[in-house]
Amino acid sequence: MSSKVLHAIYTDDDLLMQAVKQTREARYHIEEVYTPFPVHGLDKAMGLAPTRLAITSFLYGLVGLTVAATMMNFIMIEDWPQNIGGKPSFSFIENLPAFVPIMFELTVFFAAHLMVITFYMRSKLWPFKQAENPDVRTTDDHFLMEVDVANHKVEEMSKFLGDTGAIEVKLIHK
């Protein structure tokens, strides 16, 4: 079954925000919005669920903290204790201040890198991936809203989108 969508193109982000709100109020279904830059508040206007990326980041941070603590305990306490400046070398807790910078750095390292990788995977982005944006102008100065036609009338919808300030409306057979 081929689905039909309308591509409405805007030239201004404020206009786009307004159009997104109106389109949702008119109970049309917005498939996707393509913008040349992140538009603040667009996710809320589109009604997207809040991101869970922060939760994953926190968990990755905990992993990093655990890895660092385990690693330092093995290296500096269990495997090869060394006398550095007369510091107690047989007890993890008494040596803790020396390990804190490493634990901090690895927490940040794990949280940041794994969060970015998670973000790429969730956004389906990887090397040599073909660009998904349907119109190259959305990488420059145009904004594109893709609206599902479903069982609405195409003419009526085109007129509605034109009224919201779209400079052109195109019917696309997917």
Place this chain on the structure above:
Amino acid sequence: MYTLSSKLKLTAIIFIVVGAIGMIYGFLAAPSSIEDVEKIIAEQEAHHGGGHGETAQMQDHGNEGHHEAQTEHAEGHSEHEATEEKHKSSHAEHLLHQLQNKPWAATYVAAFFFFMIALGALAFYAIQYAAQAGWSPVLYRVIEAITAYLLPGSLIVLLLLVLSGFHFNHLFVWMDPEVVKHDELIQGKSAYLNVPFFLIRAVIYIAGWNIFRFLLIRNSRRHDEADHNRWFKQSFKLSAGFLVFFIVTESMMSWDWIMSVDPHWYSTLFGWYVFASLFVSAITTIALITIFLKSRGYLEYVNNSHIHDLAKFMFGISIFWTYLWFSQFMLIWYSNIPEEVTYFITRIEDYNLPFFGMLVLNFIFPLLVLMNSDYKRVNWFVVMAGIVILVGHYIDIYNMIMPATVGESWFIGIPEISAVLFFGGLFIFIVFSALTKAPLLAKRNPYIKESKHYHY
């Protein structure tokens, strides 16, 4: 306009009265002679059932800088197999000084704590102006009211410093000429650490802060009635000037008023460390008073995005404080240079619970409670975290002053709690009275519209 409710006024006055009574009791209960102290020691021994030897041993490694000359004196004697009697009397004298310092130190810690909140609020206020912040103008009158405590608060601290300078107490051991005579380290620092210069500096800091505060508040009031932005623009320049003056004087103030109680010890990031403490306490107080006023139906334009931003600051500056605390601690712990590391040895051995407990209150608790973005908008979460942060930073100041002034005789008892009640009551009374003096909205601020519609 805000009107001070009689209930709040009464609460503040009760705090002041109860606090004053407790403080007077604290001063009266402090032992005045060696005989009193010997009685206390005898009681303690009976109570603990331990021998004198144990107490004396603890005394020997309790090397907290204050009356170090006497401690060294005592140690020297024990090396030469001094008689038990001599050692005992020197220990009693040492304890006498600590116990006599205790009510003074308790007063000083509480006075400084509430004073630093007002100073931090002024710094936060100046930053808002200098940064031309658009989110915060609806909070300006709350911040202005908190800075109203700056004048009385700083004068009380100055009074305590003057009393120290005239030897009514011995908080600052370097002020005692007897001690300096036997101490080459302090002698080397006496060009800076001497009573007249110390008091002149204090007057300069306090006068400077209060003049800037006076001008900024005056401009803010005038701007309400004006039909041009000249006062606002002047406040921008004044704030930039104040921030430069502030960061220099705040740093020097922290060396003078806090770091010099341990005259042998120094830390090059101490000014920043005290700044972090003062700044987070001030922002927390701003958040708490804003939430209180909002709950009473005032501040109609404050929404949960403003609270969110204040909570972000509380969270961020708490972590900044921890970063500085750890930077100071780790370098000194690692290098292990005797004259530096005594500072932390005293705190870990004699102040273990407040020293590490403070880390839980000031770091781990705010970190976990305020990490989630949504929790920063929930008032009771912010209030809970705020109270813990304020308690934590009181203990932080306590840990800065007490080890050098009362040594191992510390205890958070009647003098300490009373002093907090007294200055807390005074703070509430002055701040909420100041709130009644001007409309709660700086209505002509050029950014007020942005602030009213601020939405994260």
